[in-house]
Amino acid sequence: MSTTTPQDVLATGKLDLRAALIERIGGYMTAHAVGVAAELGLADLIGTGSRTSQELAAETQAHEPSLRRLLRMLVSVGVTEEPEPGRFALTDIGSQLRSDSPDSLRKFARMFCHPIFFTSWQSLHHTVMTGERAFDHVYETGVYDWLAQHGETSTLFNEAMSEESRISAGQLAAGYDFPATGTVVDIGGGDGTxxxxxxxxxxxxxxxxxxxxxxxxxxxxxxxxxxxxxxxEVQAGDFFQSVPGGGDLYIIKSVFQDWGDDEARAILRTVRAHMPESATLLIVGTVLPETADTSAPVAYFTDLNMMVTTGGQERTEGEFRSLLTESGFTVRSVGLGQAGPLSVIEAVPTPAA
Incomplete structure (x- = not known):
């Protein structure tokens, strides 16, 4: 006969809730641990097999007892596994930290675990209270101006963005009915991925x-x-001032999240002024649901990260429609999830009255 009492069940439920909140409070610890693993290249060293913490410490010149504890912590969050004491392998999640993986997010992990982001997030309270960007508050300059002055980190940032966009780029390329001929202009196209x-x-x-x-x-x-x-072609410029003309299809992917509404309208109006009346505009990015839910936490992570670093934001379909209408466009379709985690908004120039 079971001796479990209602009080035991209640206590267990409360303990589970308590643990769930503590895990979320400790989220920054997980980020630091993943960032160090990426910086040390542990996934590359482990590869498809398994390695002991002693072997990994020797190759990274790390303090072995500390490294072993780091690897154990990564086991607890599903990045590594410990098939036998002191020997570690990668999970499917952790394999994405390998540099040679086609799904690699190693540079993405290194970039977003960089001290400039951690330091900015420490001033989240300042942003919430004032609406001012935490990054600017800490570094006394904007994030893109800072990157322009720090070439090595800027290169890492561009490579991280390329890694992040690789899967959605492939899914967009396969899932959207692109024309067979003509010219596609990628505004904010980065390294051309x-x-x-x-x-x-x-x-x-x-x-x-x-x-x-x-x-x-x-x-x-x-x-x-x-x-x-x-x-x-590769063209450099400022999309607040001008963009290439004469294109048949204009794409703006993962750009508007970096900017507030005034800047977003300015970008759209620049594009509207330079694109032919017959051209089409695709906005590729996150489209938030009208009310928040738990289905896509990463979208809300990104939204808050934009608030902290660039002053930008993720938007709902309704918010995108308003921006486009105010900037001289008519929305033709919205393909939610058409590019993997990202959605595709198709718009055309609104004819002059």
Missing amino acids: LLTAILLPRPELRGIVFDSPSGVAEAPATLSKAGLTDRC
Whole structure:
């Protein structure tokens, strides 16, 4: 006969709730642990097999007892596993920290576990109370100005963005009905990862990667490696001032999250002023539900990170529709989840009255 009492059940439930909240409070500890693992290249050293903490410590010149404790903590959050005492392997989640993985997020982990982000988040209270960007409050300059002055970190940031966009780029390239000919202009296209995915299977299609000078710094190498130099241009500029004209399809992916509404409208109006009346605009990014839920926590992480670092935000479908209407566009369709975790909003210039 069971001796479990209602009080025992209640206590167990409360303990589970308590543990759940404590895990969330300790989220920054997990981030630091993953960041150190990425920085040390532990996933590359472990590979598809398993390694002892002594072996890993010798190769990274780390303090073995401390490294072993780090690896055990990563076991607890599903990044590594310990098949036998002191020997560690990667889980499917942890394998994404391998540099040679096609799904690698190692540079993404290194970038977003960088001290500039941790330090900014320590001033979240300042942002919540004032509406001012924590990054600016801490560093006395904007994040993109800071990156422009720190070349090594800027390169890491661009590479991290490329890693993050690789899967959604492939899914967008396969899932959207791109034209077989014409010119695609990728506004804020970074190193050309997205445009490469679009152009490779469409040999008659041409492209232009457009971004800031630091943003497109790696684009020539990406396009050259893909054999696309002859049909894809790289142009540097400021999308608040001008964008390339004459395109048939304009794409803005994961850009508006970096900016507040005034800046977002300014970007859209610049694009509207330079694109042909016959062209189409695709906005690719997160579309939040009208009321928050637990289905996609990463979207809300990103939203708050934008608030802290750039002053930007994620938006609902209704908010996107308002921005587009106010900037001279008519929404033609909204494909929720059409690019993996990202959605695709298709809009066209609204005819002049």
